[in-house]
Amino acid sequence: MTRWRRAVVNVVIxxxxxxxxxSLVLDNEIWPFSPYAMYTRLERGxxxxxxxxxxxxxxxxxxxxxxxxxxxFDPVRLVHALRKLPEGAQEAxxxxxxxxxxxxxQRGRHDGPPLDEVRLYRLYWDVTPENQPRLMPEERxxxxxxxxxxxxx
Amino acid sequence: MTVQRWRRFWFPRVSSExxxxxxxxxxxxxxxxxxxxxxxxxxxxxxxxxMPIETTWRLGLSPPGVATIDFLATLWMASLVTSAVGLAxxxxxxxxxxxxxxxxxxxxNFGKTHHGDAALVFLLMILAVSRSGRSWSVDAWLARRRGGxxxxxxxxxxxxxxxxxxxxxxxxxxxxxAGLSKAGHAGLDWALSNHLSTxxxxxxxxxxxxxxxxxxxxxxxxxxxxxxLFALLLELACPLALFSRRAxxxxxxxxxALQVGNALLLGVTFKTxxxxxxxxxPWTAVLARARRIWSSAAMAxxxxxxxxxxxx
Numbered sequence: 130m131t132r133w134r135r136a137v138v139n140v141v142i143x144x145x146x147x148x149x150x151x152s153l154v155l156d157n158e159i160w161p162f163s164p165y166a167m168y169t170r171l172e173r174g175x176x177x178x179x180x181x182x183x184x185x186x187x188x189x190x191x192x193x194x195x196x197x198x199x200x201x202f203d204p205v206r207l208v209h210a211l212r213k214l215p216e217g218a219q220e221a222x223x224x225x226x227x228x229x230x231x232x233x234x235q236r237g238r239h240d241g242p243p244l245d246e247v248r249l250y251r252l253y254w255d256v257t258p259e260n261q262p263r264l265m266p267e268e269r270x271x272x273x274x275x276x277x278x279x280x281x282x
Numbered sequence: 283m284t285v286q287r288w289r290r291f292w293f294p295r296v297s298s299e300x301x302x303x304x305x306x307x308x309x310x311x312x313x314x315x316x317x318x319x320x321x322x323x324x325x326x327x328x329x330x331x332x333m334p335i336e337t338t339w340r341l342g343l344s345p346p347g348v349a350t351i352d353f354l355a356t357l358w359m360a361s362l363v364t365s366a367v368g369l370a371x372x373x374x375x376x377x378x379x380x381x382x383x384x385x386x387x388x389x390x391n392f393g394k395t396h397h398g399d400a401a402l403v404f405l406l407m408i409l410a411v412s413r414s415g416r417s418w419s420v421d422a423w424l425a426r427r428r429g430g431x432x433x434x435x436x437x438x439x440x441x442x443x444x445x446x447x448x449x450x451x452x453x454x455x456x457x458x459x460a461g462l463s464k465a466g467h468a469g470l471d472w473a474l475s476n477h478l479s480t481x482x483x484x485x486x487x488x489x490x491x492x493x494x495x496x497x498x499x500x501x502x503x504x505x506x507x508x509x510x511l512f513a514l515l516l517e518l519a520c521p522l523a524l525f526s527r528r529a530x531x532x533x534x535x536x537x538x539a540l541q542v543g544n545a546l547l548l549g550v551t552f553k554t555x556x557x558x559x560x561x562x563x564p565w566t567a568v569l570a571r572a573r574r575i576w577s578s579a580a581m582a583x584x585x586x587x588x589x590x591x592x593x594x
Contacts, residue, residue: 130293139292141408141411142292142444153462156466158335158397163400165455165456165457165459165460167460167464169464170468171467175480179487201321201324202327206394208393211393213393228328256483258479258497258500
């Protein structure tokens with residue numbers, strides 16, 4: 130191995146290590162560097178809230194399977210994306226999601242009915258270890274309502 | 283002295299066939315795992331959802347269209363095949379790294395940065411910079427056929443050692459950083475509070491754990507605390523695997539068990555880690571054993587034949 134070659138490899142090693150240390154020190158994702166902060170925030174209480182997307186068609190509401198029906202989004206990414214939407218962009222976002230839903234249907238990824246609305250609810254559960262998984266939440270709060278053009282309001 | 287230690291650690295002398303075999307296994311694995319899913323779908327998502335991450339914003343990059351993504355995805359898959367067989371290895375591995383990085387990077391700009399694929403970007407980079415095509419490759423075979431100077435695959439050198447060592451360090455870093463983050467954010471409370479118990483139950487509402495034992499475990503307070511403490515200490519102590527062979531024999535199976543436990547109880551899978559685990563395989567020893575088994579299997583029929591002839 131030549132000295133020049135070893136120097137190049139050393140630069141690669143320092144780049145990989147340095148970026149990761151920086152990401153850890155700043156406690157921030159600097160993709161592709163990461164502090165790998167997995168499950169670091171303490172979860173204590175019995176109350177638990179999780180966001181769930183619902184589709185609405187002709188007044189009927191059902192929980193969307195985001196990975197299939199709104200692919201390529203996954204639920205976590207979509208919740209974050211909606212949170213970051215600029216003011217007044219919700220209607221356009223609803224239309225875009227309906228377009229994704231239709232495209233996924235045409236590609237045979239699902240066979241759901243045409244969408245009139247996408248709703249994001251926050252579901253509240255009492256999750257003590259004594260309770261087996263519950264089917265119904267304690268409470269359901271509407272977070273975002275995204276109407277699709279021509280749909281039933 | 284420090285320079286020598288650095289060199290001893292980062293540039294261990296390893297046979298080129300170890301790195302060649304690693305290359306031969308990792309690229310087909312990436313092809314099978316499809317770690318980035320259906321990439322071309324991202325080209326169809328409206329620009330309203332384009333939320334550039336810091337890296338994108340600093341580099342001034344814009345979202346690629348469907349045709350570009352499709353082209354890159356095709357290029358990526360073709361380069362994985364040519365990288366695996368070691369055809370134009372340096373060019374192939376560089377194409378796999380560059381096209382793969384763009385495809386991995388893209389989804390992070392739509393609302394959320396996940397770190398599940400980050401280590402694979404570095405793995406591709408390390409293999410691109412390395413000289414992994416000197417053994418177990420079409421390139422090496424062609425060089426031998428042309429009668430050119432070819433490397434003895436069993437010769438130990440530093441060029442084959444550093445890529446595997448850096449991938450091992452990357453693997454350990456993921457767990458160690460996770461341990462430091464937990465300790466930094468919550469301290470011992472991470473293990474000794476009811477955090478793990480709550481997590482085990484909550485994941486039944488957000489994920490799909492493979493088994494429902496989490497409810498029973500969550501009710502055993504001491505067991506939860508012991509498991510939490512075990513996970514935290516294992517993550518903080520795992521760098522020992524880089525320095526001690528004995529520690530490696532203990533730490534690596536425990537880390538694998540931790541990830542299997544996560545998949546079973548929390549519904550969180552880590553398939554992108556499989557290529558990283560392979561960097562720990564003692565490839566030369568595996569190959570030597572395979573050759574022994576092969577030669578004894580090849581010998582066997584003639585031995586039986588001789589024995590049969592002798593007895594007749």
